[in-house]
Amino acid sequence: MFRSLGNVLANPAVALLFIDFENPKRLRVNGRASVHVDDALLAEFEGAQLMVRVRAERIFPNCPRYIPRMQVLEASPYVPRAGVEPPVPAWKKREVFNEVLPAADPARKT
Secondary structure, three states: OHHHHHHHHHOOEEEEEEEEOOOOEEEEEEEEEEEEOOOHHHHHOOOOOOEEEEEEEEEEEEOOOOOOOOOOOOOOOOOOEOOEOOOOOHHHHOHHHHHHOOOOOOOOOO
């Protein structure tokens, strides 16, 4: 979302929390993020428009005590895949968001 990318541009300090729900574990990564428009990795991710890179400054485990055990049953239809047009999320169809959607967004009303 733009708000997150705008935040990174204003303050690049980030804290990421990675959670493994199948084998309860958590890993924290603190670092500095940067946004790249012409990154070589863009071609590797279907539908990507920007690349956010994080330079890790501190990586450490985090207590997994309260992680519920879960498993993935199916992929979200919103995840970009080659040859598949994802559905337009309902929130993007709300009039209040129209003016802030990119011009090429399929949900934008012209």
